[in-house]
Amino acid sequence: MxxxxxxxxxxxxxxxxxxxxxxxxxxxxxxxxxxxxxxxxxxxxxxxxxxxxxxxxxxxxxxxxxxxxxxxxxxxxxxxxxxxxxxxxxxxxxxxxxxxxxxxxxxxxxxxxxxxxxxxxxxxxxxxxxxxxxxxxxxxxxxxxxxxxxxxxxxNVSLFFNTTVFDRAGVAHPTPDWSWQDFRTAAKALTDPATNTFGYAYSVSGSEETTWQLWPHLWQNGGAVLDGTTGRSAFQSDAGVEALEFLRAMAVDDRSVYLDQTDTKFAQLFASDRVAMMTSGPWELSALKTAGTAYGVVPLPGTGGNHETVSxxxxxxxxxxxxxxxxxxxxxxxxxxxxxxxxxxxxxxxxxxxxxxxxxxxxxxxxxxxxxxxxxxxxxxxANARTSRPTVPGYNGLSEAVGNAVAHVLQGQGSARTALQDAAEAADRALRQG
Structure with a gap:
């Protein structure tokens, strides 16, 4: 069950x-x-x-x-x-x-x-x-x-990469010290519209799956989910905006990201050699073994040498x-x-x-x-799970607000800054209500 x-x-x-x-x-x-x-x-x-x-x-x-x-x-x-x-x-x-x-x-x-x-x-x-x-x-x-x-x-989540897709495209496999730019460059090179192959995949269902994949980018960039003094939302900081803008550029400008409305299809596409990289965890390994998928795993791409993950x-x-x-x-x-x-x-x-x-x-x-x-x-x-995902009352409302903001931005609907500012207002209401 x-x-x-x-x-x-x-x-x-x-x-x-x-x-x-x-x-x-x-x-x-x-x-x-x-x-x-x-x-x-x-x-x-x-x-x-x-x-x-x-x-x-x-x-x-x-x-x-x-x-x-x-x-x-x-x-x-x-x-x-x-x-x-x-x-x-x-x-x-x-x-x-x-x-x-x-x-x-x-x-x-x-x-x-x-x-x-x-x-x-x-x-x-x-x-x-x-x-x-x-x-x-x-x-x-x-x-x-x-x-x-x-x-x-x-x-925790790590970067899974499909070696068949990488080798087919002649792109070097990810390394543990990959930067955000390394990641973006590879995703773009791995995307092939002719075969409907994408370099990366991201959930845009608006669920916690959407939200929690943003948190490592936020933390790696020096941001925080909550303000430690006031307890109010802090993800709409410059660090958060830059993190979401990075993902928006990959999804909208480069068109290198498969945007999954279901939370589940992108793993299936990865297993069938149609998605080159995905962010996932140990729960995926058994299915990949059963599917016979050729893959590797490395820590998440980072910025400034920070490869923080979420647990x-x-x-x-x-x-x-x-x-x-x-x-x-x-x-x-x-x-x-x-x-x-x-x-x-x-x-x-x-x-x-x-x-x-x-x-x-x-x-x-x-x-x-x-x-x-x-x-x-x-x-x-x-060892890279250094920041805890909040468990405060109202987190479910905060997660929903952030998830919806990320989903809209990655689908080309609005700017990262405006979307996160609007999400922060909704998140703070949820936090006040508990």
Missing amino acids: RPTRRTVLSAAATLGFLPVLGGCGREEVTVLDTDAEVQLVFWSGQSDDAATVLQGLVDEFQRLHPNVHLDMSPGASSTEELLQKLAASFAADEAPDISYTFGSWASQLERSGRTLDVTAVVADPEVRWEEFTQAARDTARPTGRRTIGFPAVVD GPDLWTLFDNRDVNRAHWATEFARWLTSAEQDERFNVAVGNLPLRSSEATSPAFLAQARELPGLDVIQANA
């Missing part, structure tokens, strides 16, 4: 406000008894192969702790529906103890008042919290006040059911599941990036990287 990362990111822009809801009626358990029988509810957000692997780990944890019973289910018919299910569970006082949640929901979930705070737990040196990426740590601590769970999935981590979020025994064992399970030993048997085994930096040289990950070429490059690119 778990959708591709592209679907996940697109769903983030449509989420609404999650109200603060209370619960009543269940007797509170305040004295910890680690030997007491405990029934935990675990919404995995997984199905198919990933769910099978995860169920094996659940079974193992229960064997290690016979007093703990974990009732694992997907939680909803699709991962996108988990947020609505969580809101309903809060109202009914039947929240799960653990749930897979998209990182973009983090601030809304914290505001619900129903999450556990595991800040003291992750401060334990044995947890090795610093091994998770900065973006993952920031997502788990959306306001900086509470840690609401553990990282579940980490990723969209998801969480195992923990919920407070006013029972210290459930809270203890839910936390222990999440801590155990996200240890390096178990993560190699879950995320690495199913083709995701490892959660922890210490896994990058493990035999399990190196074997998976041989099966999925480019996975090691994307893992190393995590």
